[in-house]
Amino acid sequence: MIRVTNLHKKFNTYHALKGINMTVKKGEIYGFIGRNGAGKSTTMNILAGLSRPTEGQCIVNGKDVSKLRHPSELAIGYLPEDPKFYAWMTARETLDYLGNSGDNPMTKEAINDILDWVSLNKDADRRVGGYSRGMRQRLGIATALIKDPELLILDEPSSALDPEGRSDVLRLITELKQMGKTILFSTHILSDVERVCDTVGIIVDGRLTMQRPLAKVKREMIVPVYDIVLEEPPNPWLLEALRKHPKISHLSSKETVLSVTTSEPEHFSLELMTFFASHRMEVSSFSRRKPDLEDIFLKEVNGK
Ligand SMILES: Nc1ncnc2c1ncn2[C@@H]1O[C@H](COP(=O)(O)OP(=O)(O)OP(=O)(O)O)[C@@H](O)[C@H]1O
Ligand SMILES: [Mg+2]
Known part of the structure; x- marks a missing residue:
């Protein structure tokens, strides 16, 4: 039209x-x-x-x-x-x-x-x-x-x-x-x-x-992000293993703070916590957030 x-x-x-x-x-x-x-x-x-x-x-x-x-x-x-x-x-x-x-x-x-x-x-x-x-x-x-x-x-x-x-x-x-x-x-x-x-x-x-179609924005951009704070900075090879994890689409890290984006809409926290537990990494905080259209908009407006 x-x-x-x-x-x-x-x-x-x-x-x-x-x-x-x-x-x-x-x-x-x-x-x-x-x-x-x-x-x-x-x-x-x-x-x-x-x-x-x-x-x-x-x-x-x-x-x-x-x-x-x-x-x-x-x-x-x-x-x-x-x-x-x-x-x-x-x-x-x-x-x-x-x-x-x-x-x-x-x-x-x-x-x-x-x-x-x-x-x-x-x-x-x-x-x-x-x-x-x-x-x-x-x-x-x-x-x-x-x-x-x-x-x-x-x-x-x-x-x-x-x-x-x-x-x-x-x-x-x-x-x-x-x-x-x-x-x-x-x-x-x-x-x-x-x-x-x-x-x-x-x-x-x-x-x-x-x-973009709104459904696509929701599916592709509004995906969960896990914010994790570890007791100690992780080993580089552990970070690499996380990065290569098939369900992790993005990982950023700064010293003890990790931010993990996954393409799995649900039930990924257990898998993630098991990973830390099996490598004997102490976690001091673990939270899950879901960006909304507001976050995406602000990212667009302020340049990525
Ligand atoms: N007739 C005009 N003469 C000069 N500048 C104009 C004119 N109309 C709009 N502009 C300028 O063009 C830009 C875009 O304005 P526009 O009104 O399209 O914005 P908008 O997205 O509708 O904003 P708002 O949410 O405030 O309504 C602004 O910088 C505005 O000052
Ligand atoms: Mg206007």
Whole structure:
């Protein structure tokens, strides 16, 4: 649904995007993560046809964004980072106004359905100016759905919401996927990505440093690490034996401190302790930790 090749964006002399390559497949939820200023919104604005690439190609919904006469040709739903509404309109009036501005005007029933779906039906006739942030965010998602688009680009739909508001938005995103839609959303909340995404893309300083299916990230990168402190520094040949152990994928050591990464998801601690016991090595501490997406993200961001 989206194919980005060597995308660059310069704002005068400032080089914000430095050759992004990314692919969003039909029917998936793609989590686009990066710290403040990494280039998420710049990328998404270009993909929504609101800003031009300086260099590179972006195909969205089969169209080249550089060749658009108007962003509406992309027929996508877009939620900007900070959606703006007329404060004096109600949510119902907002949807009616936006939904009837082009072809295929929206029926009253369709507006009701969308309001229901984002749980704004109770407040639909209140002025948007009095809405909470979470309500505005849900109204933003509702406006992105007006033309029933196949592809949704949502810039931080869940950030700045409380846990309940975030859960609501994540549930809506999951339901959109169940309806067969494709969703690209940005966030800096990694647990949100872990909850709903199929693919994760990490952007660091204008470059996409990682793009992988979440299941693969979990399988390959979120593996247990054992931190062991020995009473005495181990013999070099013992270290070598550990390094060659078929179940140990990585070993680092500094004097009495060892860090062992294994590809075995479970039940490796016994084997490891037996190894130390059989070589009469006293262990003063032994612990197991499992890195999460946060650790992987920090590693990407700070350079390995
Ligand atoms: N119109 C602009 N003119 C000049 N610089 C810009 C403009 N838009 C973005 N930038 C710069 O490009 C870089 C990327 O900004 P962008 O808004 O894409 O980051 P982001 O990843 O969305 O961050 P955040 O998490 O804070 O929303 C920043 O350094 C920003 O200052
Ligand atoms: Mg942004």
